[in-house]
Amino acid sequence: MELFDLDALTRDAAASGTPAIPLVQMLTARAGVAARGFVHWGATSQDVIDTALVLQMWDGLDLLERALRQVAGRCAVMADRHRRTLMAGRTLLQHAVPITFGLKAARWLALTTRLIVRLREVRPRALVVQFGGAAGTLAVLGQNGQRVMHELARALGLGVPDLPWHAERDRVAEVAARLGIVAGAMAKVATDIVLLSQTEVGEVSTHEPGAARSSAMPHKRNPAEATNAIAAARLALSVVPALMAGLVQEHERAAGAWQVEWDALPRLFGHTASAVHWVHHALAGMEIDAARMQANLDASCGLIMSEALMTALAPALGRDEAYRLVQHLASQATTQRRPLADVAAADARVRASLSIETMARAFDLSGYLGSTEVFIARALEGYHALPAMETR
Amino acid sequence: MELFDLDALTRDAAASGTPAIPLVQMLTARAGVAARGFVHWGATSQDVIDTALVLQMWDGLDLLERALRQVAGRCAVMADRHRRTLMAGRTLLQHAVPITFGLKAARWLALTTRLIVRLREVRPRALVVQFGGAAGTLAVLGQNGQRVMHELARALGLGVPDLPWHAERDRVAEVAARLGIVAGAMAKVATDIVLLSQTEVGEVSTHEPGAARSSAMPHKRNPAEATNAIAAARLALSVVPALMAGLVQEHERAAGAWQVEWDALPRLFGHTASAVHWVHHALAGMEIDAARMQANLDASCGLIMSEALMTALAPALGRDEAYRLVQHLASQATTQRRPLADVAAADARVRASLSIETMARAFDLSGYLGSTEVFIARALEGYHALPAMETR
Amino acid sequence: MELFDLDALTRDAAASGTPAIPLVQMLTARAGVAARGFVHWGATSQDVIDTALVLQMWDGLDLLERALRQVAGRCAVMADRHRRTLMAGRTLLQHAVPITFGLKAARWLALTTRLIVRLREVRPRALVVQFGGAAGTLAVLGQNGQRVMHELARALGLGVPDLPWHAERDRVAEVAARLGIVAGAMAKVATDIVLLSQTEVGEVSTHEPGAARSSAMPHKRNPAEATNAIAAARLALSVVPALMAGLVQEHERAAGAWQVEWDALPRLFGHTASAVHWVHHALAGMEIDAARMQANLDASCGLIMSEALMTALAPALGRDEAYRLVQHLASQATTQRRPLADVAAADARVRASLSIETMARAFDLSGYLGSTEVFIARALEGYHALPAMETR
Amino acid sequence: MELFDLDALTRDAAASGTPAIPLVQMLTARAGVAARGFVHWGATSQDVIDTALVLQMWDGLDLLERALRQVAGRCAVMADRHRRTLMAGRTLLQHAVPITFGLKAARWLALTTRLIVRLREVRPRALVVQFGGAAGTLAVLGQNGQRVMHELARALGLGVPDLPWHAERDRVAEVAARLGIVAGAMAKVATDIVLLSQTEVGEVSTHEPGAARSSAMPHKRNPAEATNAIAAARLALSVVPALMAGLVQEHERAAGAWQVEWDALPRLFGHTASAVHWVHHALAGMEIDAARMQANLDASCGLIMSEALMTALAPALGRDEAYRLVQHLASQATTQRRPLADVAAADARVRASLSIETMARAFDLSGYLGSTEVFIARALEGYHALPAMETR
DSSP: OTTSOHHHHHHHHHHHTOTHHHHHHHHHHHSOHHHHTTTTTTOOHHHHHHHHHHHHHHHHHHHHHHHHHHHHHHHHHHHHHTTTOEEEEEETTEEEEEEEHHHHHHHHHHHHHHHHHHHHHHHHHHSBOOOOTTTTSOGGGGGGHHHHHHHHHHHHTOBOOSSOOSSOOHHHHHHHHHHHHHHHHHHHHHHHHHHHTSTTTOSEEOOOTTOOOOSSOTTOOOOHHHHHHHHHHHHHHHHHHHHHHTTOOOTTBOSSHHHHHHHHHHHHHHHHHHHHHHHHHHHHTOEEOHHHHHHHHHHTTTGGGHHHHHHHHHHHHOHHHHHHHHHHHHHHHHHHTOOHHHHHHTOHHHHHHOOHHHHHHHTOGGGOOTTHHHHHHHHHHHHHTSOOOOOO | OTTSOHHHHHHHHHHHTOTHHHHHHHHHHHSOHHHHTTTTTTOOHHHHHHHHHHHHHHHHHHHHHHHHHHHHHHHHHHHHHTTTOEEEEEETTEEEEEEEHHHHHHHHHHHHHHHHHHHHHHHHHHSBOOOOTTTTSOGGGGGGHHHHHHHHHHHHTOBOOSSOOSSOOHHHHHHHHHHHHHHHHHHHHHHHHHHHTSTTTOSEEOOOTTOOOOSSOTTOOOOHHHHHHHHHHHHHHHHHHHHHHTTOOOTTBOSSHHHHHHHHHHHHHHHHHHHHHHHHHHHHTOEEOHHHHHHHHHHTTTGGGHHHHHHHHHHHHOHHHHHHHHHHHHHHHHHHTOOHHHHHHTOHHHHHHOOHHHHHHHTOGGGOOTTHHHHHHHHHHHHHTSOOOOOO | OTTSOHHHHHHHHHHHTOTHHHHHHHHHHHSOHHHHTTTTTTOOHHHHHHHHHHHHHHHHHHHHHHHHHHHHHHHHHHHHHTTTOEEEEEETTEEEEEEEHHHHHHHHHHHHHHHHHHHHHHHHHHSBOOOOTTTTSOGGGGGGHHHHHHHHHHHHTOBOOSSOOSSOOHHHHHHHHHHHHHHHHHHHHHHHHHHHTSTTTOSEEOOOTTOOOOSSOTTOOOOHHHHHHHHHHHHHHHHHHHHHHTTOOOTTBOSSHHHHHHHHHHHHHHHHHHHHHHHHHHHHTOEEOHHHHHHHHHHTTTGGGHHHHHHHHHHHHOHHHHHHHHHHHHHHHHHHTOOHHHHHHTOHHHHHHOOHHHHHHHTOGGGOOTTHHHHHHHHHHHHHTSOOOOOO | OTTSOHHHHHHHHHHHTOTHHHHHHHHHHHSOHHHHTTTTTTOOHHHHHHHHHHHHHHHHHHHHHHHHHHHHHHHHHHHHHTTTOEEEEEETTEEEEEEEHHHHHHHHHHHHHHHHHHHHHHHHHHSBOOOOTTTTSOGGGGGGHHHHHHHHHHHHTOBOOSSOOSSOOHHHHHHHHHHHHHHHHHHHHHHHHHHHTSTTTOSEEOOOTTOOOOSSOTTOOOOHHHHHHHHHHHHHHHHHHHHHHTTOOOTTBOSSHHHHHHHHHHHHHHHHHHHHHHHHHHHHTOEEOHHHHHHHHHHTTTGGGHHHHHHHHHHHHOHHHHHHHHHHHHHHHHHHTOOHHHHHHTOHHHHHHOOHHHHHHHTOGGGOOTTHHHHHHHHHHHHHTSOOOOOO
16 A cells, blocks of 8 residues: 555545545556556446455455464364363353363364354355446446456456445445354353453463563452453444444445445454454463362362252152252252262162162262263364365 | 243243243143153253244244245346336435436345345254253263254254354354344335435335325325334344344353343344335335436436546546546536536537537437346346245 | 224334324324314324323333332442451452452442432433424414423423424433443343352352252252343343434434334333342342351452552562562462462561561451442442432 | 653553553653652552543543534524525425424534533533542552542542442443434434435535545535544444443453443544534535425425315314315325315315415415424524533
């Protein structure tokens, strides 16, 4: 862009309501004699700007996919390495049943893999040239419109759309939505990290040694990367509705809704990329404290195995009765701060229903993981099945 | 649902924070002795609710596709019938260059066709069973988790997901985004109809004879259907961000973001369907006033052909000089309210540059349509290439 | 409303694009002979609907204020009772410095008090009659327009606006924004409750004894009320942008943006009220575990007093040097899992800088509360200074 | 800010998650020996950033108010000058009843006046210092917290809040909402301008002579300023939900929601100011074509007086019967393209009901303006009653 006077371009763009007018003038001034008469021939401002936008989206999608693959790579390592690292599964932020940290990482991985697939999928539909002339008829070009459009698309490496899309912005809205999904997914991962980093949980830490994280409290180990990711993701998500609302454009070209894209779309790419960047950074420097995970499991008196105990009791008592009995035992364990296993062992109905071995199995966390390893394997497969990135 | 006491269900759902708990109790009470012990075995509330949601989305996507095909059908008829019905192409709500009404309808058609394609595409990824148990491990089922999940999916006719997706809501967000795009696209069509129905434009009318449209003004012919469509589309679009924000869910199951879906997703389907319905209704009853289209073209003194005139002059004068000359002539025509053709014919430079035939061609609207018919044909092809709807 | 046939009203409303037309017909049919000729005289549909809306907003604002006062009342009791109940202050979800639970409740209280003030403030500006006739001129009433408008307003107990506001919806947007702020504030309180209820934190519990909270896990004590509040608040917040976008209305009355209000505004009131309701419910049944608060403070090895220690050391070492020293000591304490007080006492520079009394003071949590009680008192004053509710 | 190395500040801000840490370090390095030990004493990063934000909001609110007063000034001139300039009142973009352009400008004026009042109102509540220390207790300052806070507020010319507001962002959300209302209101005015500028309407023009407005069509007179205003307003409105969602912040200070403000709030001010700027620009250069307004009224065959005719007939026929009769006559007039007055004069029932004078009055547009002048006067009064701007 150093070929052009950007200050003049900006000033004149505001005056005429579009950067294309001054740009065409500058380009004409630079063109050779033979070409000069044909600069912008048959095109309209929006053809120029939209096609430039598509080329930028191409690069942006490349950058995002590359960054997401880095995130996925990190998750894959953790999913593999921590297949059997026990931790509390938490629902509504309460201990539910045991999972492994590998499964959590595998869910992040499968999510990220799906994000990559979605970004790849949208390319053929979205990365198409815009070329319609003043009102989408290519009138200036007479019978040559189609040929010129195909040549232009070929020269730029873009696809050819069914029709010009000056005022039908479903392609833009679709790209925006997919980026919003990327951003939101990154915020999900980052939120998990922030929650796992809490002082009382302490299962992961993204603190870089020596880095100041608080201006007032020397001990603070703030999850700064995950926090940045959440902020960036929220900013990205806030842009999406403006681009979805941009579907509503008047007649052949719009007064306002289209112009929103000039600011909104670059920002959406920027914020989304920032969210992915910070999640990658958080994962890359993350320490995982398996001992603390175990300690947190131990601290809740075995309550996390209440479902397992109920399941063991159900054949003898029926599911409903078993539920009520275990609810009662769990409440006792909580009040008396005793292990659920002990409270259960002291209960006559439990003793009448379960053998000692069955009891023991009901409190064996690593034996209560069901399909955990299958799911981890599936997430890894999905990731490894991703086709390699194309180079342009 | 008349099998269950809905009032009790609602009341107990509020108390326990989920409808699944009372539902399971009611279902258990109705189950036979053999089955009773296994109702909800291995599942969690969210498995029930999410899978029900997916089944409802299936039906919802069917209904939407069917309605969109009706809209497309209407557009296809108009695109075909009005291939050569001249009207003003309008950009920023100003006359730009001529188009035909068939081209406008073809753009609506191509847009609607793309919407249908998008809804079909999302189905395999989104219409999958949810089955993970308390924290996504299927722990209760031990080694049988995968088999049960596949059987369940088969029984319901749903796909099997890579992993349970209790807290990874990219599928839901993706469906939401696609519906939002449908709604926004419908609002685009409806906005065009409202604008074309303006008293001063009057090119289409969606008025049903005899229908009162104003409580105070007997002459009013309000575009009520298109207005309803716009309102419904805006309501639909307002729901999408809540579902995109729902991507951010804590740990294995969320406290709040998930529960939002129970209200938001049905509403999104309802509002979107309403927008499609009203657009169809507007199109179905729409009268097209080709004479008024021509009159509106005539009323602007041939200014709509300024680009054509400039194009004709460019070989002789250069594009820049031609632009300035025509701008000058157009300004004269406007001030003096004379046809641009006359003003141009009286100008010495024009006369020196153009033969009488070229001049005439420059003001021949129906000769200045470029690729219009090609684009219409392409939109019709795209529509006719849509595969038939599957029946479940 | 049992005076009218609601089904017919609904059906005819859809057909004519407004419920006012069938309503006026029904009302005319019921009016006495003398009145019949003057039903709806000089008014337009939107006058009827907007004025009805304002009357409903009046009731809605009353209900919300009443519910918020209940929330505030709960917070006031807790702020007062727990003035000195120590707990960890948490920033970025990490222990920062000690606070008291009373201060947290006081912040909720001050927030809720400000919400109430805002709702009261908006009433005179928003609760005004709508009366302008077909295009805001009151043309039918000739010279009597002002007199009729004032009589109408007086009869309904509403204010008189500066001008009719058919297409200038700043009042509606303002009410919507204030409700959104109420909803968001409730979600803040509810989020704090969910976080404090986490298994690893356990400082509050909103569990009702005996209530089932999970369909699969008998021990679960889900914060269902706070979860419901978060979901309702998110739904409320999702409606606000639709009403803000509704500021953009065409000419004298709009095609679409206005009609959005009919669905959006009642929903906004409903969801907001639901959020307030559930927060009140959560607070009303909340148990506060002061011992667990103390235990959580104890568990972090005194790190929460790092700022206090740094402050004590600063006069001798300078703030920068003190920061670095305490950062080093905190890191040691963490690695070795020893109390920061012990690690500090063993450090030569600390011993050289601080007397034993100063050291002891630096680790006295209840002596490190600064303005805590002043702030609590101020929140209570603000609450008690609220004027009583007016009765209509 | 040239006192500081902004590049270093940016880089270190990202690393530590807040610009306050490097800023404090830089400031300490520049402070004199006596002060150095007390830089940032008792404060936390967020105290610095939030207070800086409030100071910037102060300036921003000043700038916005000043710009809105310019818009109001323009509207006031037009409202006064065009009190009796007849134009079509339009509802759902259809001719309804006559208004004057002065009334339209008066509605813009009253709206803008209310915006100014709202911005002034929010200042005392929002422009308050942030000072709470690490977790809102001012612990470091012991008994001196209140005194220091008051001194700080006085030094900066800010108010003192009830409590520190680190995690209670209702003030920020309220400012955001008011700016959103400003932006939306500007888009309403700009939309009216775009619609009035349409080729077929042509009642106003914002075209600057000689300015190029299209890269391809020399005759185009695009409403570029109003278009820019609409785009800026949409961008502004898109930021508001991010700041409303920011109400939900965790505990004493948030991980993500707060950081969003750093980007969102400056952008909101910028886009809103841009919208006001472009509306002012559009109004300042706007030409009003009273003759075209009259021509548009004339073109619709007097249908715009259908309500007046019905009102004249109602005493004789009853409102219902009069409505149906005029609907019939209006339909005839439309089909036959004859003036409604002629069609009515030819109808026996009309002739039996109305004297020639009453008939004439029913078609006298300037006699059918009701309270128009009263409303204009009221808008002007409201504007002139605005207190002068304060200087800081």
